[in-house]
Structures are given as C-alpha cells and as structure tokens.
Amino acid sequence: MTPQARPAMTGPFRTHDEAFGFLLEFTDYEKVTKFKYDIATFNLKRVEELMAAVGRPHRAFRAAHVAGTKGKGSTSAMVQGVLTAAGLRTGLYTSPHLLRVEERMTVDGALMSETEFVELVNELYPYTARARAEWPNESPTYFELVTAAGFRHFVRRKVDFAVVEVGMGGRLDATNVIAPEVSVITRVDFDHEDRLGHTLDRIAGEKAGIIKSGAPVVCQPQAPEAQAVIERTARERGCPLIQVGRDYRVERLETGLDEDLTPYCRFDLATPDGTLEGLTLRLLGAHQALNAAAAVAAIEIIRRRCGFAIPPEAVRRGLDAVRIPARLEVIPGRPVVLLDGAHNPVSIRALCDTLDRVFAGRRPVLLMGLSRDKNAADIFKLILPKAAAVVFSRSDSPRAADPCDLAQLARETTGIEAVVEPDAVAALDRARTLAGPEGLVCVAGSFFLAGNLRPLLLGMAEPGRS
DSSP states (O other), rough: OGGGOOOOSSSSSOOOHHHHHHHTTTGGGOOOOOOOTTTTSOOOHHHHHHHHTTTTTGSSSSSEEEOSSSSHHHHHHHHHHHHHHTOOOOOEEOOOOSOOOGGGGGETTTTOHHHHHHHHHHHHHHHHHHHHHHHHGGGOOOOHHHHHHHHHHHHHHOOOOEEEEEEESSOOGGGSOOOOOOEEEEOOOSSHHHHHOSSSHHHHHHGGGOOOTTTTTTEOOOOHHHHHHHHHHHHHHOOEEEEEEBBBEEEEEEEEEETOOEEEEEEEEEEEEEEEEEEEESSOTTTHHHHHHHHHHHHHHHHHOOOOOOOOHHHHHHHHHHOOOSSSSOSSSSEEEEEOOOOOOHHHHHHHHHHHHHTTTOEEEEEOBBBTTSHHHHHHHHHHHHHHOEEOOSSSSSTBBBHHHHHHHHHHOOOOOOOEEEEEHHHHHHHHHHHHHOOOOOOSSOHHHHHHHHHHHHSSSSOOOO
C-alpha cells in the first residue's frame, strides 16, 4: 500500500493537528530568545538515547552534513538536487520551515503525506511519554523530536543518501549525531553571538564541531581567523580539506533576471578534474555560485566514497532545477517583490550586493521585521541606505521584535524615518502603495516574516500550517 492508503494508525494521534500539537508541547528553542547554550541544555547523549529508542535511524543512511552562517540551506538543496538528478533517492533535512513542518524532511523534493507525519510522531510517542515521566528535566526538545522524525522518514523511504543541514552552530546541534561521508562548512560570520560566541574563531569552532574523524571537509572562503580554526580542526581529526576558491574556483560569473523575471546565476566552475562550463542556477545572487562550488565539491567526494554514478549532466540538471523559497525570491507583479529571509549581517550584505547588481538605480521600499536577538543596528547600517522608504512590521513568532523599537533604532542609527505597521498583511499593502506599480518592494529581516507573507504574495488561499 502507499502511505496514503494505509489503514488505521497505531498510536494516540489520528490527525495532523493532534500530532503537530504534541510536538509543540516540547521546548522550541527556535522561539525562545534567552537560554543557556551549553552541553547541559543541548545534550547529544539525550539525542543518542532518543535515536536508539526509534531504531538508530541516524546510522541507517549515508549522509552529508552542512553547517555555516550563510549558505548552508542553499548548498544543502543543491547537493540534494544533483543527487536526485543522478537517479538517487535523496533525503534533505533543513530548518526552519516557512509554512509546514514537513518542509524540513523531504525526499527528492517531495513533502511527506499527513498520514506519514502522524505515523512518525506516533513512533516517537512511547519514548517521549517515558522520558516525561522518568526524566522530566531531560525531555527531548521540539527540534530533537523533529530531527528524529526526519531521520526515521529517510529510513522508511529507503533513501540512498541524505543531506542534513545543521540547525544552529554544529557542535551541540541535534543533527551532530550522524557520521557523515563529507562535512561542508559554508561562510562563517556573526550570528547568534550570545550563544555561539562574539568572535569569528569561537563561532567557527562551533561550526567545525561537525568535522568527524577521517571524513573529508569542504570549506568555503573564510575570514582568516575562521579559516585557521577550520584548518586546525580538520588537521587534528585527520580530515582532507577541500577549499572553495583554491580547489574549486568560480569563473565568468553573472547574475540577473531574464525578461520574464526568471532569476539566473551563470558561471564556469574550475575543478581538479577540469572545468564545468556554462552552469546555471535559477537563483539570484553571486554568493549562490560559491554555494554551488561547495555543493559540487561535496558531490565529487560522495561519488568517490559511495561509488555512485553522478555524470556531469546530472550536475547541470540538478543545479538548474534547484528552487529555494524566500532566498532572494523574485515575485512578479506591480510592484515586483523581492522576498528574502536575510536576517544577519552576512546575508544582508548578499542582499545589498544583489540590489546593486540586479536592481541598479531602483531604490526599494523595505518591509522589515527582525527577531529580538538579531544585531539590528549593524543590519540597518547596511541595508537602510539602499531604501527609498522602510516599513517595520513583525511576524507571528514570539521572538519578533517590536516594530516601534526597530523604527526608533533605525532613526538613531541612520536618521531614516520609518512607517510602523504591526500587522504584516497591512504592512505589505502599505509597502506596495509606497513603491507604486513600477517600483520594488523588498521583504527582509526574518524567515518568519517571509513565511507569513509568501502565501499571500503567491496568491495562495490557505496560509498553511506553521
């Protein structure tokens, strides 16, 4: 039988809402601004025990592990896209989601059914019920349970390979129980400083925590202090280090929009085995070429270590097929809307670069909302000078900053006068009006805000589950 045709399920939950509601009973650090980031709070021993209770799914598939401040989600999607194009059944685990929790655990780009989701949560229930009763202070977190569900889904679907994106950091992340064939570290920069550290070497140390003994490491270009930490960790753990910019080099790069507003990023990629010419991503941003370089380097390692047949044509088709919502996503209309989840200085710089390259001469109306733990002052100094006007709003996340506070900080930081509209839908209407039919609206600052607005922008009747 197909998963949708299965008969009555075993377990306490019968509907998607019941199962998802149960997961929400557990601590969700994605919605909490203040907590201790230490081995007591993020206990991998607890994660190992959870995985053991559901059959050790983290040891049942081969995987790539991807960490970084910027680009890890895009790079993960590219690796998955190429492997799927090569005919391999490929799981992809990412976070956060925009609309539905099932977005975090796809196979060949497809969401699981609601029935499958309920079955997975029912599989987790016996352990969680016992943990709550016997170790109430050591119950699994929301992210740990979703990670276990994702890994169980990959096992049930018999994936050939899985691409696993780190949630936050790396060393203490729940995903760090896997034993990857390759580790990938994308750009390391400042974000979550109150948890990961206030210097790049400390942040890099957390990211480098995913490096496992003997498994090759792919690294994007880094600041010197971050590079030194990654190189040292790889050396100490006996891991070959493949460097983007040295071993895999992007050449002849251009990014922009076709006449129908379809985005593109076109480039050649010089590799140790020759040059792949005329690669195309249907994504905006020069940084995406670096993400693709890291993805191709990881693919080559996977091909060698796993014996998979991955011809160059699969690389071309896989990269060309990648679509990533809310990453410099162009939504045609009057006005055009650029939807981006940029929420830290490095991603804001990539957004600014794209505005300069692709929308030169057009000053956008910014619609912004940030989480309270973000470095708003540094973000504002980068992005607000690009704007014709700015509207501050908030997502439905409990971490969302008060838009009145953001507007005050914007005035103090840059002198810009801002419009405040707490309701996100009304804020979008206001931004569109300010931009006019021939203008440009840029939504940025928060994946949560992007997730709230994307269904409306795409003309969807239902906003979907959160």
